[in-house]
Structures are given as C-alpha cells and as structure tokens.
Amino acid sequence: MTVTAADKTGAHTPEAADVITGARERIDALDDRIIGLIQERMAVSAVIQEARITSGGRRVNLSREMEVLDHYRQALGKPGTALAMTMLELCRGRV
Numbered sequence: 001m002t003v004t005a006a007d008k009t010g011a012h013t014p015e016a017a018d019v020i021t022g023a024r025e026r027i028d029a030l031d032d033r034i035i036g037l038i039q040e041r042m043a044v045s046a047v048i049q050e051a052r053i054t055s056g057g058r059r060v061n062l063s064r065e066m067e068v069l070d071h072y073r074q075a076l077g078k079p080g081t082a083l084a085m086t087m088l089e090l091c092r093g094r095v
C-alpha cells in the first residue's frame, strides 16, 4: 500500500501537505543544529567541571545551576525550567 504525503502529514489537502512537509524539513534541520549546540555545551561544561574537580572542588555548583535555570525560565516560562534541568543532567550527569 502506498503512503501518501497526506497520510504522513495528517493534512486534508495537498496544499497543506506541501506546507507541512517543507516546514518539517526546516524543523529537522533546526533540531540537528540544536543537538549540535547541546553537544558543544556538554563539552564546554565538561571543561569547567574537570577544572573544578582537579582543583579539589565538586562537580556540581548549585548556585550557578540556579542562574542557568532562571535564565531559561525567564526566556521560555515554566517549561524552560524543565528543559534546563534536562540539559543540566546531560551536561553533568544525575545528582
């Protein structure tokens, strides 16, 4: 059985299916960039954590994490906090 663009997108007209298909390509490209930026952030975060641990400090710095959480909350609202918490977990592991 053939899967049509309308099936894949949920659109009810070919015009809407075209809009959705094009916009999804842009979303996939944006997601690739976001993932790349998160990976870059993880690497920079690792440099900071290693420097602190090597100097005798702890991996985690809660006051800094509060600043990061607040930054995301101010920009994106409450879901921004959840996003930042997931990102912090990616960057420093679970606490």
Ligand SMILES: C=C(O[C@@H]1C=C(C(=O)O)C=C[C@H]1O)C(=O)O
Pocket (backbone or CB within 6 Å): 044, 045, 046, 048, 049, 059, 060, 061, 062, 064, 065, 068, 088, 091, 092
């Ligand atoms: C990167 C740091 O170390 C840890 C990781 C953080 C981060 O990824 O943003 C923030 C605070 C620390 O728990 C830092 O102190 O800046």
